[in-house]
Amino acid sequence: MKRKFKFKDLALDVLFAVGGSFLYAAAIRMFIDPNHISIGGFAGVSSVLHYLWLFPIGISYLALNVPLFFLSWKKLGKKFLIKTVFATVLVSVFLDTVGFLPTFTENKLLAAIAGGVISGVGLGIIYSRGMATGGTDLLAKLLKDWFRGVSYGKVILTIDILIVTVSAIIYRDLWSILYSAITIWLSTTVVDTILSGMERAKSVSIITDKKQEVLEGILRDVNRGATVLDAEGGYTKTGRNLILVVVRSYELFHLKQTVKAADPNAFLIVSEASEVLGNGFRIHEENK
Numbered sequence: 001m002k003r004k005f006k007f008k009d010l011a012l013d014v015l016f017a018v019g020g021s022f023l024y025a026a027a028i029r030m031f032i033d034p035n036h037i038s039i040g041g042f043a044g045v046s047s048v049l050h051y052l053w054l055f056p057i058g059i060s061y062l063a064l065n066v067p068l069f070f071l072s073w074k075k076l077g078k079k080f081l082i083k084t085v086f087a088t089v090l091v092s093v094f095l096d097t098v099g100f101l102p103t104f105t106e107n108k109l110l111a112a113i114a115g116g117v118i119s120g121v122g123l124g125i126i127y128s129r130g131m132a133t134g135g136t137d138l139l140a141k142l143l144k145d146w147f148r149g150v151s152y153g154k155v156i157l158t159i160d161i162l163i164v165t166v167s168a169i170i171y172r173d174l175w176s177i178l179y180s181a182i183t184i185w186l187s188t189t190v191v192d193t194i195l196s197g198m199e200r201a202k203s204v205s206i207i208t209d210k211k212q213e214v215l216e217g218i219l220r221d222v223n224r225g226a227t228v229l230d231a232e233g234g235y236t237k238t239g240r241n242l243i244l245v246v247v248r249s250y251e252l253f254h255l256k257q258t259v260k261a262a263d264p265n266a267f268l269i270v271s272e273a274s275e276v277l278g279n280g281f282r283i284h285e286e287n288k
Contacts, residue, residue, distance in 0.1 A: 023121055024119050028119065031112070033047045033050070036176055038163060039187065045064060058092040087132065120188065128250075128253065202273060203270075203271050206259055208267070218259075222255050
């Protein structure tokens with residue numbers, strides 16, 4: 001079942017993308033980059049390129065992401081790719097156009113804290129609408145195909161540690177590693193708080209009379225598997241379909257929209273999954 005276009009959803013996507021991208025770029029240009037703090041990811045690489053050769057940070061950020069878009073478009077799906085490209089372009093534009101904002105260099109620790117919190121708010125706003133900003137998230141998805149058995153989180157962590165370490169060497173300031181760690185930790189914590197734990201999984205039980213339409217939507221738009229169980233209404237005694245699906249927190253928005261489009265009368269129960277082992281999530285310990 002094809003989802004009906006809604007102008008309200010598009011307007012909210014654009015509003016959140018613009019606001020989140022502006023905050024993220026402002027945090028980098030006001031607090032992070034002037035103090036030679038690395039936020040990791042492609043933003044950290046772009047700051048280093050700007051430091052070495054004065055390359056515009058925004059252009060570098062976009063140039064680094066473009067190859068990943070082409071390499072991973074099959075993995076992302078058309079809708080998610082379009083939204084991610086849009087958010088990434090906005091971040092790139094703002095990185096090179098917010099130079100009018102004042103910079104804070106009086107206290108490096110306060111700059112690390114402010115940069116981490118504000119960048120986390122910006123990214124959290126973007127992620128909350130099912131968008132991403134490219135960078136190490138996409139790179140980690142590609143590297144996972146080569147390093148099977150290594151968790152997705154560990155791939156991202158390894159990339160960020162490498163970028164932060166190299167940045168500190170180039171900046172000739174090993175203390176930069178400490179400030180970068182503070183910034184990245186705060187940013188990640190704020191994002192997780194906004195998304196109610198982005199890395200944690202959500203277990204969603206869907207009770208619906210339109211099993212096939214809902215399943216097709218989940219497979220097509222969310223790219224997650226599902227388990228179908230037979231259920232019976234406790235009062236009506238009529239047979240129902242119960243679909244169990246586990247998603248990451250940042251995928252929950254897409255899942256709810258997809259189910260609503262397929263069956264507006266579907267009944268959803270969303271709960272925290274404290275630990276998920278298996279394909280698409282953390283690998284079983286014995287398989288590592």
